[in-house]
Amino acid sequence: MRELWIKVNPLQSTNEKKELVKSTLAFCSAYIVDPIDEMLVKKAGAKTIISPHNGDILLVNNIEEILKAKEHQKITCIIVTVSSRNDEEKVVIKSRGALKT
Numbered sequence: 743m744r745e746l747w748i749k750v751n752p753l754q755s756t757n758e759k760k761e762l763v764k765s766t767l768a769f770c771s772a773y774i775v776d777p778i779d780e781m782l783v784k785k786a787g788a789k790t791i792i793s794p795h796n797g798d799i800l801l802v803n804n805i806e807e808i809l810k811a812k813e814h815q816k817i818t819c820i821i822v823t824v825s826s827r828n829d830e831e832k833v834v835i836k837s838r839g840a841l842k843t
Contacts, residue, residue, distance in 0.1 A: 745771035747792065750783060752776040760786045774801060774819075792819050805836045 748770050750759055759779060763770075763786035772790035773783050780793050792799040800816040802808055811818040824830045 747772045747774055749774040750776075750779055752779060756782060759783065763788050772799065774821075805833075 746769055748762070748766055750762060750773055752775075754762070759782055763773060763783055767787050770788075772792050773788045774792040775783050775797070777793055777795040780791055780796055784791055790799065791797040792801050794801045794803070798817070800811045800818045802811060802818050802820050805820065808818050808820070822833050824833060
């Protein structure tokens, strides 16, 4: 199954954010937002919010935070930029360690 997640730009106007959500509800599974936009995007109709604070899915900044999130039984998400094969290997090794506990 494939899902489309959209990152909402915090610099957009309130109306632009609302319009983005309303125009993509039919095919977007979740919206990645800054904490300040959680309620706005939810009220615009988003079913799933990804955020570092009160999202349905917890956005973490590093793999170590996954362990904390697991204590609270939260679904987690991390955005990782992979620039090389070496980066990819590091991410795989780190994620395996975080997922074992």
